[in-house]
Amino acid sequence: MKYARLTKEQFEELHAEFASFLATQAIDRKEWEELKVNKPEVAEQELDVFSDLIWEGVLGRAEYLEHFSKNHIFLFHCFDTHIQSIVLKSVSPDVDFLTKDGLQWLSDNMFTDNIEMKVGKKVFTEERNSSIFELIKQGAFLSDGQLFNQINTIIES
Numbered sequence: 001m002k003y004a005r006l007t008k009e010q011f012e013e014l015h016a017e018f019a020s021f022l023a024t025q026a027i028d029r030k031e032w033e034e035l036k037v038n039k040p041e042v043a044e045q046e047l048d049v050f051s052d053l054i055w056e057g058v059l060g061r062a063e064y065l066e067h068f069s070k071n072h073i074f075l076f077h078c079f080d081t082h083i084q085s086i087v088l089k090s091v092s093p094d095v096d097f098l099t100k101d102g103l104q105w106l107s108d109n110m111f112t113d114n115i116e117m118k119v120g121k122k123v124f125t126e127e128r129n130s131s132i133f134e135l136i137k138q139g140a141f142l143s144d145g146q147l148f149n150q151i152n153t154i155i156e157s
Contacts, residue, residue, distance in 0.1 A: 001048040001051070002055070003051065003056075003059075004055070004133075004137075005047060005048055006047075006050070006051045006054060014054065017054075021046075021050050021053070027046070055133065056129060058142070059132050059133055062129075063077065063145060064076065064142065064144065065132065065136070065141065065142060065143060066140060066143040066148075067135070067141070068097050069139075070095075070096050070098055070102075071089060071090045071095065072087060072089050072090075073106070075148040075151065076135065077145065077148050077152075078128070078132055080128065081124060081128075082121055082123045082124060083121070083124065083132075084121050084152075085120045085121070085122070086117065086151050086155070087118045087120070088115055088116070088117055088151075089116040089117075089118075090102075090105075090106075091113065091115065091116060092114060110151075117155075119155060
């Protein structure tokens, strides 16, 4: 398995897609029920293959990621060969970016000495999707890129 197995909830959301996937494997509902009982290892393999297919699709389309922690915000823009980052750090240890008040504080203090901002670029040394998946495992999530682009536009002007 290249990534991670989807959760039970994710499989439920993707029920129709999973049924189509099994159909491409020439496995109908009855055969699937038999596989789960008589050959659970084969059923597990099918779940893993489907999970990897879904992850490949999601990661292949991933363009922006965000990761928030108490005093840091990591913003990423993913390209084919590299990733750009903007890292915001609160100089004040009392600020918590995981709260509404912390985000308001960020808005009020964005371009002051209270925020350290670092911009970076990293060429993918591993395969692109695997690198993005590692960021997700560390707590990043897919985003629309609005925050990255707002900050990046101001930085570049």
